[in-house]
Amino acid sequence: MAIRNIRELGDEILRKNCREVKEVTPRIRELIQDMYETMYEAQGVGLAAPQVGILKRIVVIDVDGEHPYTMINPRILESRDTQTGSEGCLSVPGKAGIVTRPNYVKAEAWNENMERYEVEGEGLLARAICHELDHLDGVMYVDKVEGELYDVGAAEDDEE
Numbered sequence: 147m148a149i150r151n152i153r154e155l156g157d158e159i160l161r162k163n164c165r166e167v168k169e170v171t172p173r174i175r176e177l178i179q180d181m182y183e184t185m186y187e188a189q190g191v192g193l194a195a196p197q198v199g200i201l202k203r204i205v206v207i208d209v210d211g212e213h214p215y216t217m218i219n220p221r222i223l224e225s226r227d228t229q230t231g232s233e234g235c236l237s238v239p240g241k242a243g244i245v246t247r248p249n250y251v252k253a254e255a256w257n258e259n260m261e262r263y264e265v266e267g268e269g270l271l272a273r274a275i276c277h278e279l280d281h282l283d284g285v286m287y288v289d290k291v292e293g294e295l296y297d298v299g300a301a302e303d304d305e306e
Contacts, residue, residue, distance in 0.1 A: 147179045149187050150198040155238045159196055161284040164203045167218050170260055174202070178216055178258055181206045190236045192274040194281030197237050205278035209270045217255035217265075220279055224252040229269065233277065233287050234298060242298050243291030247276045 153160055167174060177200060185193040185206055192207040208214040225248035234242040251272040254264050267275055277287055288295065 147176070147183050150180050150184045152184065152188060152193075152197055152236050153199055155235075155286065155288065157237075159199055159201065160237060160281070160286060162196065162201055163284055164194075164196055164201045164282045166203050167256075170218070170258055174204070175258060177202070178204065178206065182208075182214065185236070188236050191270070192278040193236060194278045196281055196284075203282050205282065207271070207274045207278060209274050215255070215265055216258050217253070217275075217278070218257065218260070220253050220255035220275075220282075222251055222253050222275070222279060223264070224250075225272070225276075226250045229273065230292070231273070233273065233291075235277070235287050237286065238288060238295070240298055241295045243288065243295045244293055245273075245287055245290045246292065247273045251275050253279070 181193050181198060184198060191209045192205060195202045195204040203219045205217045227249035228246050229249040230244060230246040232242050233245040249272055250268050252266045253275050254262060256262050
């Protein structure tokens with residue numbers, strides 16, 4: 147396992163569509179483990195393969211430190227309601243912006259054993275699923291920001 151370099155806004159790989167995974171090979175398993183290690187090291191809650199330079203439809207998500215999701219070839223089946231809140235991205239370090247996303251999402255994906263499963267999420271999990279799946283189609287949260295990006299911590303600094 148290894149920490150991989152996270153690609154940042156401006157890197158053209160982040161704007162490309164990812165390819166479906168046909169089978170989980172030892173290299174794919176290693177990629178998934180590296181993605182978890184990289185995400186945890188960067189203190190993120192999700193990471194998509196293009197963020198580490200790999201154009202495969204794979205994301206890892208762990209919003210609570212207890213329920214990690216490996217999502218291969220994921221897609222959203224259902225969404226409803228909305229939430230508007232601050233969102234950031236490991237590929238846009240030090241910045242955040244206000245984004246409206248569904249408050250409930252039901253998605254399907256395949257795990258590292260290529261077994262299909264469904265996940266339902268609300269709040270932060272729904273936001274993370276939508277955010278990471280966007281990465282697989284070359285879409286970044288900055289494309290959806292309402293208003294301007296701001297420096298993380300700027301709001302707290304203004305109050306002191």
